[in-house]
């Protein structure tokens with residue numbers, strides 16, 4: 001049963017990342033990784049993606065046509081710092097131009113500083129396993145914020161540090177493909193340091209230079225619901241929950257918890273200006289089975305569609321952190337575009353009825369892009385992309401989303417046209 005609702009007060013937009021959209025080869029860990037045989041589902045490479053590096057003007061026009069109010073985009077560290085400590089002014093200026101153009105189109109930009117990929121030089125020297133990685137990362141962050149801090153007030157320091165550690169250092173599915181719990185903990189600890197230090201640095205630079213606008217810094221946390229099928233599955237579900245999204249507590253409060261440590265390297269404090277949640281699905285834990293709930297509605301990637309999970313997780317974070325909530329990602333891989341419309345409806349509805357201060361919602365993603373190990377096979381976009389011709393095609397869900405933005409919510413006529 002679909003009913004109209006209002007989303008007044010929530011800014012709506014899309015989220016993207018650099019490596020997944022830009023194409024145009026650069027020396028980063030994913031470009032190198034995809035070149036190795038057997039790594040990718042479809043042999044694709046981020047060298048292609050949406051060729052957004054060249055086509056950004058065309059894409060900005062699409063963003064404006066959809067009426068997006070907010071847009072989350074990533075910067076590619078390896079373009080900005082192609083060799084250690086030497087920055088590329090030309091690349092930085094190119095990002096600046098793109099951001100200014102979006103702003104001219106009335107789009108508020110949120111910049112992600114790190115989204116899963118590392119410059120090859122950094123990765124080959126140990127990446128975030130290095131003890132001095134927080135200093136190296138901070139050098140890059142400082143350069144970026146000194147370069148665009150006058151026009152950008154909103155930042156995501158790290159995208160999903162918990163997913164990154166899990167897939168790259170624990171499950172060995174992403175570069176550098178390690179399978180080592182001790183290393184995972186060390187990397188996670190360094191990522192916490194990176195976030196805490198960046199949080200302080202971004203605020204300091206913007207304040208010292210007198211840049212206008214309220215500085216908003218946080219990180220985007222991938223959150224899942226871990227449901228125990230039976231009472232005896234509860235201990236495992238809780239342990240997974242803690243390791244995946246309990247250790248991240250340190251990134252908010254500054255204080256590490258076991259097994260990361262016990263210290264507060266930057267003092268106890270508040271290292272977030274918003275709660276950034278990336279939400280997609282839940283995991284069902286039943287004996288040795290950990291996956292989507294059997295017989296549930298699922299996406300093309302086999303992920304359960306579980307909208308209630310969004311409210312559960314938002315409430316959980318809000319209770320402890322009490323800050324504005326930004327849904328920094330939420331989306332579905334679906335060739336069936338009607339399923340995408342329903343997914344958007346259901347998740348936005350959770351926001352509308354939650355009574356929580358949700359300020360922003362970023363649908364993942366603007367157009368089908370390079371979906372990491374899935375390559376070019378997953379259709380997350382409101383807009384389709386023919387990866388050979390680079391032709392963009394606007395899906396009905398994009399029109400649906402556009403109307404939601406225009407109407408500040410869902411009307412009966414939209415329900416009749418998009419959801420039935």
Ligand code: BGC
Nearest residue numbers: 017159160163222278364371
């Ligand atoms: C990541 C995106 C990814 C999306 C869909 C998120 O966890 O931040 O980069 O494309 O999930 O899998």
